[in-house]
Amino acid sequence: GNHFLFSYFSFRMIYTKPQTLKPSQLPPYFLLLQCDSKENFLFHRRSDVLMMTPWFAPIVWEGTYNSEILNEQFRRRNVTVGLTVFAIKKYTVFLNKFLETAETYFMVGHRVNYYIFTDRPEEVPKVPLKEGRNVVVLQVQNYPRWQEISMRRMELINSFSQQRFINEVSYLVCVDVDMRFNDQVGVEILSNLFGTLHPHFYAAERQSFTYERRPASQAYVPRDEGDFYYAGGFFGGTVMEVYKLTKKCHEAMMVDKAKGIEAIWQDESYLNKYFVYYKPTKILSPEYLWDDDLGRPEILKKIRFLALPKNHAAIRNK
Template structure:
């Protein structure tokens, strides 16, 4: 069984291993003098050393900065990473990522464009809010790469009713001007039709994949990881560079574009983005492979929107599927099904980019606080007891 100490070590190493190479790449591509480079590199190394040292003494801080006591509970064995040597992926244009990073200053630690929100994670991943990126520069850099973005969505049982609004608003706001392949998983393929008077732009395609209907909505939710994994292996890895997995019972309200592209991308849950860590809705039962003890974790991520490079998303869904199946064998179901397992995976495998709640809002929260400048993608109000048949 994995111990808390080994879990802590894996967290520290995963953050450092991702941050330092990115900083080094940025420095080598910059126009700074050798002395400036050495001074900045020394400062970064000092910050990392302090962070790693403090994480040995403390359990860390929550997103709002409160110290938490080191837990002593053991962590159950869980598949937190996967290696798939037999599969190949379309190459991701690294220069695109570096160029966006340099030109937009979207993750510059010392000079954040927004002072009212957190714009960078402790492991130096950018947090994308309105005002932290330049859409013109990002669009120009991205279009030149001719990338293809796969987008998966599940329209099963009564959720098929939301598909037309999803597709119509996606055509208006989602990755406009870029090549997008939509993969619609449904038990009713004959019901999948484009909205009246809507024509998809050039380079944008709709693919329908039939899946079974299950008697429990929780089972449909959990099976999502299996179907995405299998579709990546059979099709998406040949057809796209990035893949994003989103919910269908939502509408796009404003731009969701190339600023969300990254190797591994997660979205802050709109209900909990201001909460202290011990109030996050993690799975707290240590019998589950999704278990995260009190005092651990960085943010609480939404299960309705995640993505990144095809290979990275394949690792995530493969690990989550394995953990879901392991839980099922012992008769346990994580608190929020696959969302709980996504959060567990991202505690160890830090996302390289985090999206603000602008990118997954809930209409029940109203227009949001002063920090929410735009609502880009939001849930549709509905009667959950009517839509989810077995509640």
């Protein structure tokens, strides 16, 4: 009867099987058994970009993954993702576009908490949210120096990770606010610890990376070390890994501060130092943090998160 059809795992997942070998490399034994089409060899492959680091961290480019499989896996775990963003002083003007576009493109179909750190809670716009998505406004103090505003993000993300994020989300994604989402940013980015290739340096030589080069700074990276130059405006991982990263970066900043040193690119420099010695387990291509001042090169099949032009005089008062 029908009871023989009972399946404890009542799922179906239909897609083209990944292939381990090029058809020309198949040993005779496998050739005899082949009946599937051989067109999709090494499923979804890019040969024009690096897809894997020497420490086996995937580099996420469009065309290298199947989002259907990934979405199913993360939905099954009912994962909640926290997106942290800072809007201090006039930077609240960026929130509306940021949140609106995040509703369209960020982690669609998954649970999301937006954590908005601001000194002006009354200026946080009321953006309509889809089911399973929440805005949490976290009131924080303002710092007079912009460098401090940017750098204190490490300290704040760290202390809220311990107090709050650890109880509410599995992963944290920490980004700049002067940005808009422009295409899908989904669970393909999630991993224990991830960073993003900086759009200005993704193809640059090690020597030209703008790491902190003064040995006196805790962010110092010698000229013969380092893999990539990562962007300060997009990193993340599990709450535990982000906790560890932000703790180290904040502590390194405090050591420097006591000596009257501030790294050349503030928090970005400390983040880069951290990633030299604590390698990310996944790396996002510059699709995930792009600046149209750089044009749109062939290798970019999607532009997912885009820097907004800033009116430096009016917005920043640098």
